[in-house]
Amino acid sequence: xxxxxxxxxxxxxxxxxxxxxxxxxxxxxxxxxxxxxxxxxxxxxxxxxxxxxxxxxxxxxxxxxxxxxxxxxxxxxxxxxxxxxxxxxxxxxxxxxxxxxxxxxxxxxxxxxxxxxxxxxxxxxxxxxxxxxxxxxxxxxxxxxxxxxxxxxxxxxxxxxxxxxxxxxxxxxxxxxxxxxxxxxxxxxxxxxxxxxxxxxxxxxxxxxxxxxxxxxxxxxxxxxxxxxxxxxxxxxxxxxxxxxxxxxxxxxxxxxxxxxxxxxxxxxxxxxxxxxxxxxxxxxxxxxxxxxxxxxxxxxxxxxxxxxxxxxxxxxxxxxxxxxxxxxxxxxxxxxxxxxxxxxxxxxxxxxxxxxxxxxxxxxxxxxxxxxxxxxxxxxxxxxxxxxxx
Amino acid sequence: xxxxxxxxxxxxxxxxxxxxxxxxxxxxxxxxxxxxxxxxxxxxxxxxxxxxxxxxxxxxxxxxxxxxxxxxxxxxxxxxxxxxxxxxxxxxxxxxxxxxxxxxxxxxxxxxxxxxxxxxxxxxxxxxxxxxxxxxxxxxxxxxxxxxxxxxxxxxxxxxxxxxxxxxxxxxxxxxxxxxxxxxxxxxxxxxxxxxxxxxxxxxxxxxxxxxxxxxxxxxxxxxxxxxxxxxxxxxxxxxxxxxxxxxxxxxxxxxxxxxxxxxxxxxxxxxxxxxxxxxxxxxxxxxxxxxxxxxxxx
Numbered sequence: 001x002x003x004x005x006x007x008x009x010x011x012x013x014x015x016x017x018x019x020x021x022x023x024x025x026x027x028x029x030x031x032x033x034x035x036x037x038x039x040x041x042x043x044x045x046x047x048x049x050x051x052x053x054x055x056x057x058x059x060x061x062x063x064x065x066x067x068x069x070x071x072x073x074x075x076x077x078x079x080x081x082x083x084x085x086x087x088x089x090x091x092x093x094x095x096x097x098x099x100x101x102x103x104x105x106x107x108x109x110x111x112x113x114x115x116x117x118x119x120x121x122x123x124x125x126x127x128x129x130x131x132x133x134x135x136x137x138x139x140x141x142x143x144x145x146x147x148x149x150x151x152x153x154x155x156x157x158x159x160x161x162x163x164x165x166x167x168x169x170x171x172x173x174x175x176x177x178x179x180x181x182x183x184x185x186x187x188x189x190x191x192x193x194x195x196x197x198x199x200x201x202x203x204x205x206x207x208x209x210x211x212x213x214x215x216x217x218x219x220x221x222x223x224x225x226x227x228x229x230x231x232x233x234x235x236x237x238x239x240x241x242x243x244x245x246x247x248x249x250x251x252x253x254x255x256x257x258x259x260x261x262x263x264x265x266x267x268x269x270x271x272x273x274x275x276x277x278x279x280x281x282x283x284x285x286x287x288x289x290x291x292x293x294x295x296x297x298x299x300x301x302x303x304x305x306x307x308x309x310x311x312x313x314x315x316x317x318x319x320x321x322x323x324x325x326x327x328x329x330x331x332x333x334x335x336x337x338x339x340x341x342x343x344x345x346x347x348x349x350x351x352x353x354x355x356x357x358x359x360x361x362x363x364x365x366x367x368x369x370x371x372x373x374x375x376x377x378x379x380x381x382x383x384x385x386x387x388x389x390x391x
Numbered sequence: 392x393x394x395x396x397x398x399x400x401x402x403x404x405x406x407x408x409x410x411x412x413x414x415x416x417x418x419x420x421x422x423x424x425x426x427x428x429x430x431x432x433x434x435x436x437x438x439x440x441x442x443x444x445x446x447x448x449x450x451x452x453x454x455x456x457x458x459x460x461x462x463x464x465x466x467x468x469x470x471x472x473x474x475x476x477x478x479x480x481x482x483x484x485x486x487x488x489x490x491x492x493x494x495x496x497x498x499x500x501x502x503x504x505x506x507x508x509x510x511x512x513x514x515x516x517x518x519x520x521x522x523x524x525x526x527x528x529x530x531x532x533x534x535x536x537x538x539x540x541x542x543x544x545x546x547x548x549x550x551x552x553x554x555x556x557x558x559x560x561x562x563x564x565x566x567x568x569x570x571x572x573x574x575x576x577x578x579x580x581x582x583x584x585x586x587x588x589x590x591x592x593x594x595x596x597x598x599x600x601x602x603x604x605x606x607x608x609x610x611x612x613x614x615x616x617x618x619x620x621x622x623x624x625x626x627x628x629x630x631x632x633x634x635x636x637x638x639x640x641x642x643x644x645x646x647x648x649x650x651x652x653x654x655x656x657x658x659x660x661x662x663x664x665x666x667x668x669x670x671x672x673x674x675x676x677x678x679x680x681x682x683x684x685x686x687x688x689x690x
Contacts, residue, residue: 004490012479201474205535208441208468209492211460376443 001210002218009193009222014229023233030234034241047075048096050117051083058103062124072116085109103128169313172340175262176333178231180305182266183273183332184298186227190274191281191290193219194371198285203375212372213364216278224270231266261336268353269332271360273301279367282374283382308333316343325352328359393419393454395543395574400439400449409435410446411598417574417591422565424589425578426675428683431595433578434471437547440576441468453543464492467541471548471578473532475520481507481531482516485538492539499538506534510560526557533561537568544568546577550584562588586675594682601682609678616671617644617652623663629654643671 013019052060057078067074074096083098085091091098091111099121101107106125108118131141194216197203206215280293307330311321316338324330325338331352338344366388373387395417402410410432417423425433438444440451442463451458476484482503489499507513510530515523520531529552536546544565550558565588569575579585585592586606593603602609619626619634619642628634628644632651635643646652659665673681 001491004487008487012476196476200477201470201472202476204438204441204443204470204472204474205468205488206491207443208466209460209464376438 001214002221005210005215005218006222006225009219010225013189013193013223013226023230026234027237030237030241034237034244038245047073049094050074050076050097050099051079051095052076053083053098053100054078056099056101056103056106058128059099059106059121059124062127063120066120066123070116070120072120074117074120104132168340168342171258172312172337173309175258175265175336175340176305176308178235179262179265179269179332179336180301182227182231183269184301185230186223186270186274187277187294187298187301188290189226190219190223190278191294192287193223194278194281194375195284195287195290198282198375199287207375212375213368216275216368216371217364220270220275220278223274224267227270228266258340261339264353265332265336268356268360272328272332272356272363275360275364275367279370280384282371283384283387304330304333308337312337312341312343316341322348326355328356328363331356393542393572393574395440395576396452396455397436397440398450398452400436400446400451402435402439402444402446408598410439410449412449413595413598413600414449415593415600415603417576419572419574420569421574421591422569422589423574423576424585424592425576425595426580426582426585426592426679427578427595432598433595434547435598436595437468437471437545437576437578440545441466462543465539465542467536467539467544467546469532469536469546469549473528475528475531475535477521478519480517480519481512481523484520485531485534488535489538494539502538502540503534506537507531509564510534525552526554529553530557530560533564537564541568542573544573544575544577546575548579549577550579550581558584582675582679592675594679596683602678606675609675610672617646617655618642618667618669618671619644619655619659619665620667621659621663621665623659623661623665626655626658626662628658641667 050063052063060076060078063074063076067076076099079098083092083095083100085098091109096111097114097117098109099106100109104125106121108121110117127145130144134141134144197206203215210218277294277297280297281290283293284290304324307324311318311324312334315321321334321338325334325344325348335344335349335352339349370384370387373389374382397413397415397417400410400413401408413432413436415423425436427433435444439446439449440458442458442460453462479487485503485506486496486499489502490496494502503516504513507516510533512523512527512530512534515527515531520528523531533546533549536544546565549561549565553561562584565575565577569590589606591603591605592609594601594609618637620640621642622640625634625636625642629651632644632646632655634655635645637643644652644655646655656665656668659668
């Protein structure tokens with residue numbers, strides 16, 4: 001019975017023309033963006049060609065060493081002929097810059113600004129000049145540069161070990177923000193579904209043959225499956241795009257852990273929030289009244305989101321962080337964020353999951369009661385207390 | 392014999408007593424008409440039968456045992472406020488509702504095809520309900536009450552908003568269901584229709600069932616009036632009998648006993664030809680008006 005209701009809910013949402021079109025556009029946009037971006041991102045891999053005049057070739061070893069140290073991608077090539085601009089005064093095809101002149105006083109011809117290259121050339125010229133002076137004074141240039149390279153400070157950081165890891169923060173943020181968006185969307189879908197049945201009065205026929213809790217349960221399940229498909233149709237193209245663009249290498253993220261954390265808290269977050277929203281939606285009879293009940297709920301939902309974003313990076317081991325982790329309405333945001341940072345113990349995660357699992361039947365019972373008490377009420381908005389009493 | 396028993400239903404909304412001790416039975420094969428002013432308690436009674444409302448006291452029984460979800464699944468219900476999914480196709484919707492009532496998919500499809508044929512909406516199976524005219528939506532609504540082959544039918548105002556052709560179709564369907572042995576309860580404000588169609592009638596007023604029985608039982612009164620049309624003028628009448636003129640050559644005769652009636656008739660025949668002499672039976676409309684206009688006992 002629940003399954004029958006869930007199936008209808010899922011089918012009407014998923015197979016609606018608007019949904020199919022918008023999902024298709026979304027997928028096409030993401031994949032197209034990946035395809036279009038690919039040449040730009042990979043194009044950068046080719047080293048920029050810098051032609052160096054034979055007279056200045058002495059600089060090349062210094063330039064290459066410095067470029068490697070800075071991870072700058074240049075190919076310094078000694079030109080066969082004297083390098084020059086072409087007849088139009090433009091840089092020759094495929095050439096990024098030309099270096100000519102004397103080693104200590106080189107001249108750089110550039111197409112466009114390139115501070116990195118100018119810095120490299122300046123360093124190389126200074127090194128050449130320094131070597132020359134050291135030699136003139138009877139010293140050994142190699143010994144000088146060896147001594148110079150060893151003269152670096154040793155840095156010891158005091159305080160908490162957590163240097164801010166942008167990649168981790170980003171990964172955690174993506175998970176909870178996606179979760180938040182899905183929950184908000186699903187909340188509005190289930191509320192529209194509940195109110196649609198109320199305002200069209202079909203609910204009276206349904207309740208003559210189905211228990212209110214069964215009806216609500218079926219709707220939550222159906223909307224959940226719909227949300228899952230929606231999430232998959234957005235997340236999978238993104239995962240594909242990230243793979244295609246080879247982004248995993250740059251972002252140090254464990255995809256498996258991230259996705260499984262997401263899956264667990266998707267289900268629990270759904271159970272905690274959506275059942276509750278479904279029950280509350282029964283308080284109103286008309287689509288235009290939904291806002292009166294839901295706006296406060298949606299605003300309240302932002303509190304755990306922002307607390308998770310703020311508290312976890314700034315106060316990863318604080319008491320408040322640990323306490324909020326165990327509160328069902330906060331847990332779906334706190335736990336994924338903390339596990340992205342690796343600051344949550346397995347025991348804490350398990351406890352949070354168990355508390356959620358225990359709370360869900362209670363919340364379902366309350367929501368079912370509100371739903372049963374309010375779902376046949378027509379006209380104005382019903383008070384929560386009245387609904388609970390009647391349910 | 393199957394019987395739907397409504398026993399002592401009482402329901403209050405705050406200070407408003409919506410139902411007070413309403414009891415009646417509907418046997419299988421019987422068409423029971425439920426009449427009453429707006430707000431008298433018809434819809435509340437029907438909602439309680441369907442279990443969408445809970446009574447404060449009283450019970451509804453089917454063949455002697457309380458109506459539970461399993462029995463409710465076998466009731467066909469048409470709520471006063473019509474309700475279907477506006478953006479779901481007629482066929483899909485009927486199949487869905489049939490399956491919610493426990494039919495297999497194949498049975499549900501067959502039932503949907505049967506009832507859309509019978510009710511004349513088979514060409515609209517692929518259309519969304521909101522695209523249908525109100526009359527056709529009403530037919531689909533009836534189909535939704537019948538599609539699971541109900542053992543009991545409870546219809547709240549099934550005739551409201553129907554054209555005469557549709558009223559005929561609806562009447563035939565209800566009669567047909569009753570003939571199959573299904574107890575049928577329906578409410579209506581169209582009293583002539585109820586009088587013609589129903590085996591028994593219940594009249595509710597301010598939450599109380601003030602009269603119930605067959606039309607003939609309701610009509611039976613101690614003092615029957617007669618109508619007399621005679622060409623010989625007003626007859627001599629014994630004491631205690633009143634003759635009220637009722638048009639040229641017509642009188643209404645109120646007599647305390649059957650002997651007095653015969654005496655009046657004999658006098659009229661002696662005076663000249665009698666063209667009509669018949670008991671005046673109150674119509675359901677008259678009965679209803681009488682019942683409703685009586686002051687409340689409590690007031």
